[in-house]
Amino acid sequence: MQPALTVLDDPPAVARHVATWLAQELGAGPPGRRAVALSGGSTPRLLYETLARAPWRDAMPWERIHWFWCDERFVPAADERSNYELVRRLLLDEAPIPRANIHPIPTASGTPESAAAAYDAALRRYYGADTLAADRPLFDVVLLGVGEDGHTASLFPGSALLNERSRWAAAEATSRPEPRITLTYPALESSRATAFIVTGASKRAVVGEILGGASDAPAARLRPAGGVHWFVDRAAAAQEGG
Numbered sequence: 517m518q519p520a521l522t523v524l525d526d527p528p529a530v531a532r533h534v535a536t537w538l539a540q541e542l543g544a545g546p547p548g549r550r551a552v553a554l555s556g557g558s559t560p561r562l563l564y565e566t567l568a569r570a571p572w573r574d575a576m577p578w579e580r581i582h583w584f585w586c587d588e589r590f591v592p593a594a595d596e597r598s599n600y601e602l603v604r605r606l607l608l609d610e611a612p613i614p615r616a617n618i619h620p621i622p623t624a625s626g627t628p629e630s631a632a633a634a635y636d637a638a639l640r641r642y643y644g645a646d647t648l649a650a651d652r653p654l655f656d657v658v659l660l661g662v663g664e665d666g667h668t669a670s671l672f673p674g675s676a677l678l679n680e681r682s683r684w685a686a687a688e689a690t691s692r693p694e695p696r697i698t699l700t701y702p703a704l705e706s707s708r709a710t711a712f713i714v715t716g717a718s719k720r721a722v723v724g725e726i727l728g729g730a731s732d733a734p735a736a737r738l739r740p741a742g743g744v745h746w747f748v749d750r751a752a753a754a755q756e757g758g
């Protein structure tokens with residue numbers, strides 16, 4: 517399935533568009549819970565702020581949505597480098613989200629490996645089985661960013677984790693300046709919808725390579741079960757037009 521590309525004028529326009537898209541994605545379909553895996557990094561900050569504001573705040577089925585993370589730095593939850601802290605400050609504390617629906621990667625103690633194992637177990641408990649079924653995705657939406665080197669989540673070029681097909685979460689212990697925990701491809705690909713959110717001229721080359729089909733970067737290797745959307749601003753778009 518070809519990825520769908522939407523080009524918006526600027527980062528605020530991307531944030532508003534994705535917030536609207538997310539509310540539609542999560543509000544549609546059968547009753548019951550939804551699961552969203554959130555990206556870290558700086559790009560989605562505007563999205564998290566936007567979701568907590570009207571009219572989007574009033575359009576989301578908050579009580580039914582469970583929040584997970586695509587990756588995390590192995591730092592205390594209150595650390596400014598924490599992806600959890602970013603979302604807590606901008607969204608979780610600003611919207612009517614039940615605390616039981618928030619599933620952070622546990623970095624308070626232990627090692628990156630034990631944190632990854634605990635998160636892996638939590639994902640399987642939530643899913644209710646140890647095997648991911650193609651017709652029952654783990655997530656409804658996975659939100660991802662892309663680094664200039666083509667990494668996504670904490671799946672970096674050359675990492676052994678690019679070949680991990682059993683574990684749903686794993687430690688990227690070689691990551692600097694701090695070790696990270698990341699979802700692996702099996703978990704990231706088990707999603708009804710996947711959205712890459714990319715803005716800024718520094719990402720234009722990697723976006724062009726990936727969408728041009730010539731890239732073997734970690735972000736290009738993702739083969740989600742459901743639809744893939746690229747929401748980019750003009751600065752990151754390899755072509756003009758929307």
Ligand code: 6PG
Nearest residue numbers: 556557558559661662663668669
């Ligand atoms: C993280 C993200 C990472 C991010 C890219 C892009 O935890 O940092 O998972 O994959 O999405 O590095 O980061 P920016 O949005 O800051 O450019």
